[in-house]
Amino acid sequence: MATIRDVARKADVHPSTVSRVFSGKASISTATRRRVLDAADSLGFQPNAIAVSLSTQKTKTIGMVVPHVFEGFFDDSFFPQLMRGMLDAAYQHEFRLIISGCQGHQDEISQIRQIMQSSQADGIVVMSSRLDVDTIERLLELDTPFVLVGHPPKKQFEAISWVDADNRLATRQAIEHLISLGHRKIAYVGGDPKTFTTRERQLAYEDVMNAAGLKINPKWIDYGYFDEPGGYTAVQRMKGLGSENPTAFYAANDLMAVGILRAASELGLRVPEDISVMGTNNSYLSQHTTPPLTTIQVPYAEIGKKAVDLLITQITHQDKAPSNYLEDCQLVVRASTGPVVQAHTRAQSERAQA
Amino acid sequence: MATIRDVARKADVHPSTVSRVFSGKASISTATRRRVLDAADSLGFQPNAIAVSLSTQKTKTIGMVVPHVFEGFFDDSFFPQLMRGMLDAAYQHEFRLIISGCQGHQDEISQIRQIMQSSQADGIVVMSSRLDVDTIERLLELDTPFVLVGHPPKKQFEAISWVDADNRLATRQAIEHLISLGHRKIAYVGGDPKTFTTRERQLAYEDVMNAAGLKINPKWIDYGYFDEPGGYTAVQRMKGLGSENPTAFYAANDLMAVGILRAASELGLRVPEDISVMGTNNSYLSQHTTPPLTTIQVPYAEIGKKAVDLLITQITHQDKAPSNYLEDCQLVVRASTGPVVQAHTRAQSERAQA
DNA sequence: ATTGACAATGCAACCGGTTGCACCTATAAT
DNA sequence: ATTATAGGTGCAACCGGTTGCATTGTCAAT
Numbered sequence: 001m002a003t004i005r006d007v008a009r010k011a012d013v014h015p016s017t018v019s020r021v022f023s024g025k026a027s028i029s030t031a032t033r034r035r036v037l038d039a040a041d042s043l044g045f046q047p048n049a050i051a052v053s054l055s056t057q058k059t060k061t062i063g064m065v066v067p068h069v070f071e072g073f074f075d076d077s078f079f080p081q082l083m084r085g086m087l088d089a090a091y092q093h094e095f096r097l098i099i100s101g102c103q104g105h106q107d108e109i110s111q112i113r114q115i116m117q118s119s120q121a122d123g124i125v126v127m128s129s130r131l132d133v134d135t136i137e138r139l140l141e142l143d144t145p146f147v148l149v150g151h152p153p154k155k156q157f158e159a160i161s162w163v164d165a166d167n168r169l170a171t172r173q174a175i176e177h178l179i180s181l182g183h184r185k186i187a188y189v190g191g192d193p194k195t196f197t198t199r200e201r202q203l204a205y206e207d208v209m210n211a212a213g214l215k216i217n218p219k220w221i222d223y224g225y226f227d228e229p230g231g232y233t234a235v236q237r238m239k240g241l242g243s244e245n246p247t248a249f250y251a252a253n254d255l256m257a258v259g260i261l262r263a264a265s266e267l268g269l270r271v272p273e274d275i276s277v278m279g280t281n282n283s284y285l286s287q288h289t290t291p292p293l294t295t296i297q298v299p300y301a302e303i304g305k306k307a308v309d310l311l312i313t314q315i316t317h318q319d320k321a322p323s324n325y326l327e328d329c330q331l332v333v334r335a336s337t338g339p340v341v342q343a344h345t346r347a348q349s350e351r352a353q354a
Numbered sequence: 355m356a357t358i359r360d361v362a363r364k365a366d367v368h369p370s371t372v373s374r375v376f377s378g379k380a381s382i383s384t385a386t387r388r389r390v391l392d393a394a395d396s397l398g399f400q401p402n403a404i405a406v407s408l409s410t411q412k413t414k415t416i417g418m419v420v421p422h423v424f425e426g427f428f429d430d431s432f433f434p435q436l437m438r439g440m441l442d443a444a445y446q447h448e449f450r451l452i453i454s455g456c457q458g459h460q461d462e463i464s465q466i467r468q469i470m471q472s473s474q475a476d477g478i479v480v481m482s483s484r485l486d487v488d489t490i491e492r493l494l495e496l497d498t499p500f501v502l503v504g505h506p507p508k509k510q511f512e513a514i515s516w517v518d519a520d521n522r523l524a525t526r527q528a529i530e531h532l533i534s535l536g537h538r539k540i541a542y543v544g545g546d547p548k549t550f551t552t553r554e555r556q557l558a559y560e561d562v563m564n565a566a567g568l569k570i571n572p573k574w575i576d577y578g579y580f581d582e583p584g585g586y587t588a589v590q591r592m593k594g595l596g597s598e599n600p601t602a603f604y605a606a607n608d609l610m611a612v613g614i615l616r617a618a619s620e621l622g623l624r625v626p627e628d629i630s631v632m633g634t635n636n637s638y639l640s641q642h643t644t645p646p647l648t649t650i651q652v653p654y655a656e657i658g659k660k661a662v663d664l665l666i667t668q669i670t671h672q673d674k675a676p677s678n679y680l681e682d683c684q685l686v687v688r689a690s691t692g693p694v695v696q697a698h699t700r701a702q703s704e705r706a707q708a
Numbered sequence: 709a710t711t712g713a714c715a716a717t718g719c720a721a722c723c724g725g726t727t728g729c730a731c732c733t734a735t736a737a738t
Numbered sequence: 739a740t741t742a743t744a745g746g747t748g749c750a751a752c753c754g755g756t757t758g759c760a761t762t763g764t765c766a767a768t
Binding site: 367368369371374380382383386405407408409410411466471587 | 740742745746747748749752753754755
């Protein structure tokens with residue numbers, strides 16, 4: 001691989017001149033520039049990005065750590081869509097993504113630390129904001145530019161940059177949709193309870209229920225850890241409540257909603273005649289379940305894009321003022337939700353079936 | 355950030371000694387090692403990966419270029435599953451992935467070239483093997499370690515390393531499954547016809563049909579470019595063949611199969627009573643379509659893992675002998691395929707319905 | 709003709725590690 | 739006592755760019 005010195009020799013200039021031609025940060029006479037470019041061309045020269053990084057202390061690279069051991073993570077549309085948006089933004093700024101796997105939430109921090117302290121990236125997009133692992137605090141200690149995808153703990157609300165779906169609004173729309181169909185006994189199946197997103201949504205759920213004057217049975221709240229079996233199990237745990245059986249389930253992602261559908265079908269409950277089911281994410285899958293899922297469209301690609309845009313602005317402009325965005329979500333009504341069936345009506349229909 | 359010289363000063367040794375302690379490639383007395391490690395610890399020292407890369411000419415990074423402008427690419431399970439496997443293998447070898455977007459197949463080469471010529475990666479995993487763009491030839495010119503995920507052109511079959519699903523076997527299993535159900539008029543809906551995978555599968559389709567003594571109507575072969583609308587359109591184009599209407603469709607991925615299901619439902623064709631439909635990939639989605647898709651399980655995560663394993667072996671062992679793997683696929687029978695209905699039987703059933 | 713300003717380029721130190729070679733010392737072999 | 743051997747460490751050049759400062763040349767203003 002040709003170096004800057006090879007080019008310099010061939011063009012009969014000093015290496016620094018070659019550097020200046022390529023970085024474009026100085027005035028170079030047209031004649032010299034031509035000579036240098038010709039020489040570079042004939043040698044197939046391309047500046048070594050590693051050497052550039054070493055001397056400029058900039059990598060034009062954004063880091064990201066992905067928990068590759070969680071298989072469910074790759075079934076949901078969250079990760080691929082986020083990637084799409086991130087790649088898009090990075091591409092436009094001529095940045096690349098450097099990605100490391102990790103085995104869990106503790107390891108995530110240690111991988112981030114490795115990437116940043118070894119100067120492999122200029123900043124990082126972080127996907128986890130958990131109650132049990134204070135990733136954010138660690139990152140602040142590291143003094144590393146980063147943007148959180150998700151919701152920060154309240155104490156860091158103003159201190160850091162973040163981009164999130166408007167979970168409260170999303171959940172509000174979901175629960176209000178169910179209430180408007182006449183449901184009163186609505187179950188909430190969250191993801192990982194140690195996650196801010198889960199808590200955010202749960203709070204919104206409780207708010208809306210309270211605002212509507214509906215009492216919440218604690219048994220209606222459960223967690224499915226964002227995967228299909230989780231949704232299935234949640235339903236199992238909620239059955240046998242008699243007249244307190246929920247008539248509608250709201251799940252914090254579509255995968256869990258699919259698990260709920262499976263559980264419902266095993267229990268002989270028809271959707272939406274006997275119970276209504278809602279998911280979240282509007283993943284590709286949700287159009288094709290039986291029945292198709294009513295869900296919430298969450299613009300993950302946009303979130304990823306905005307996160308990277310924000311991060312790059314911060315990096316290149318030394319613009320330390322943190323900012324944040326809440327992306328709107330939209331209700332997508334399909335066939336898995338319907339009007340509630342009153343107890344006596346249901347009894348009638350059961351008699352009719354028999 | 356502390357450097358090797360800071361540590362050296364504190365531990366009262368020469369910087370090269372610190373380097374040796376961290377690289378572990380030389381014998382260092384226990385006493386010195388302790389002193390150095392203590393000093394490093396108290397300074398929070400971590401070797402700068404960029405500097406290491408510059409002097410060792412190794413990055414411990416694998417490159418990859420993703421066509422981020424193709425939205426459908428992120429709906430299928432191919433990409434996320436591949437990523438999962440790649441991350442897994444990279445993690446085990448303490449490598450990372452560097453990823454760039456690209457806007458199309460030409461751009462892909464230019465991005466690969468940028469990554470490699472600017473020394474940002476030690477090797478690259480390439481996903482595209484197309485008939486119209488000779489990526490492989492370009493890569494060979496670059497003299498870059500790489501592994502192809504997919505099938506190489508015949509002329510480079512032995513010359514490069516690649517990992518692919520056994521497409522021939524997969525397609526054979528699919529078509530034989532349909533034939534065993536009595537189908538004679540079987541349509542093939544491929545992906546992008548300029549892709550080797552598509553051609554491979556088509557050849558296998560033709561082989562099996564021929565071997566079974568079945569004549570192929572050229573109209574039964576169409577391409578859906580791996581997305582849902584593509585599958586839908588393919589069916590549209592095939593209708594109106596009268597007695598030559600296919601009774602079964604084999605699609606090269608599940609997304610297209612979903613499109614076929616949609617077209618069928620619009621045409622009032624019941625699946626599998628009137629026509630059978632098969633997909634490929636066994637994506638998460640395929641379990642949840644109506645009816646659930648018979649499909650072929652393709653182990654993309656394993657393929658990604660193997661590709662990275664192979665590449666890393668090549669890089670670290672200077673092991674230039676190319677090798678390749680065909681990963682087995684498995685037939686997954688669900689409800690979208692069924693026995694063919696004979697013409698007179700069908701007529702009867704139609705009469706019965708009326 | 710002199711001075712000042714600025715454009716164009718060279719010089720050399722620097723970014724933060726690595727590594728071949730030389731040197732010193734302690735131990736083992738003769 | 740002498741020499742060979744090997745472990746442990748220092749020295750300095752090197753990886754391939756960048757950049758502050760110095761120098762030279764050119765042209766306009768005085």
